[in-house]
Amino acid sequence: MLTVWGEGRGFRVIWLLEEMGLPYRLRDVDLLKGVENDPEFLAVNPGGFIPALQDGDTILVESIAILEYLLARYGPSPLAPAPTDPAFAAYQQFLHLGEAGLAASAFFVIGARRLGPESDRNSFSARQAEHVFESRLRLVTRRLAQVPYMAGEAFTAADISVAYALQLGKLGADLEIGEAAQAYVQRLKARPGFQRAIAASPATRSFWESKGGL
Structure with a gap:
C-alpha cells in the first residue's frame, strides 16, 4: 500500500x-x-x-x-507524455515550473506576510519572491492563450503541478493570478479525480473552503 x-x-x-x-x-x-x-x-x-x-x-x-x-x-500513463511525444518538452517545463517557479515563490511570500514579523512582510526577499511568481505566471498565461492544458491538448501531471501552485499563490499569499489562470483552475477542479482528491484531503479542503476556494 x-x-x-x-x-x-x-x-x-x-x-x-x-x-x-x-x-x-x-x-x-x-x-x-x-x-x-x-x-x-x-x-x-x-x-x-x-x-x-x-x-x-x-x-x-x-x-x-x-x-x-x-x-x-x-505507468505508462497518458498523464505523462512519452519522450517521443511532441508534447513532452512543454510537459517537462510546466511540471517543474509549477514548483520551482510558482509554488516555491508563493511559499516564501506566505512565510514573510503571514508568519513573519511586521518588519519583514514587505522585505526585499518577499518582493523578489512575488516577482518570480509573477514572471512565471506570465508563461502560464501565454500557454493558456494557445492551448487548454500545459502540455497541449490533454490534461497531464503538469496541470496538477501548476494548478496546485496557482491555488497556493492565490489563496495562501493573496497573489493575483488573472482571469485566464483562474478559469483554468476552476476547470480542473471540476475533474472527478480532483473531486475525489479534495474529498480525501481534510486539511486542504478546510483551508480552501476558508478562503472561498472551493
Missing part, C-alpha cells in the same frame, strides 16, 4: 493517485504541532518536511519527484 505522509504539496500526490486509480492511504502530519513530536514521521523523513511517499522500502520526498516516480513506476 502506498502511503502519503502529509498534505500541503502532498495534495499534488493525492490528486495524481486519484487520477491514476492507485490505492493509497494518507497519513496526517501536523507541522504546527511540531514534527519533533512525531517520531514515526521523522523515521520516514528526518528532514521533517512534507510530503513524503512510502512505497514498500522506497521512500521519496519532494512532490514533483514523487509524481515522476509514480508515473514511471506505475
Whole structure:
C-alpha cells in the first residue's frame, strides 16, 4: 500500500493517485504541532518536511519527484507524455515550473506576510519572491492563450503541478493570478479525480473552503 505522509504539496500526490486509480492511504502530519513530536514521521523523513511517499522500502520526498516516480513506476500513463511525444518538452517545463517557479515563490511570500514579523512582510526577499511568481505566471498565461492544458491538448501531471501552485499563490499569499489562470483552475477542479482528491484531503479542503476556494 502506498502511503502519503502529509498534505500541503502532498495534495499534488493525492490528486495524481486519484487520477491514476492507485490505492493509497494518507497519513496526517501536523507541522504546527511540531514534527519533533512525531517520531514515526521523522523515521520516514528526518528532514521533517512534507510530503513524503512510502512505497514498500522506497521512500521519496519532494512532490514533483514523487509524481515522476509514480508515473514511471506505475505507468505508462497518458498523464505523462512519452519522450517521443511532441508534447513532452512543454510537459517537462510546466511540471517543474509549477514548483520551482510558482509554488516555491508563493511559499516564501506566505512565510514573510503571514508568519513573519511586521518588519519583514514587505522585505526585499518577499518582493523578489512575488516577482518570480509573477514572471512565471506570465508563461502560464501565454500557454493558456494557445492551448487548454500545459502540455497541449490533454490534461497531464503538469496541470496538477501548476494548478496546485496557482491555488497556493492565490489563496495562501493573496497573489493575483488573472482571469485566464483562474478559469483554468476552476476547470480542473471540476475533474472527478480532483473531486475525489479534495474529498480525501481534510486539511486542504478546510483551508480552501476558508478562503472561498472551493
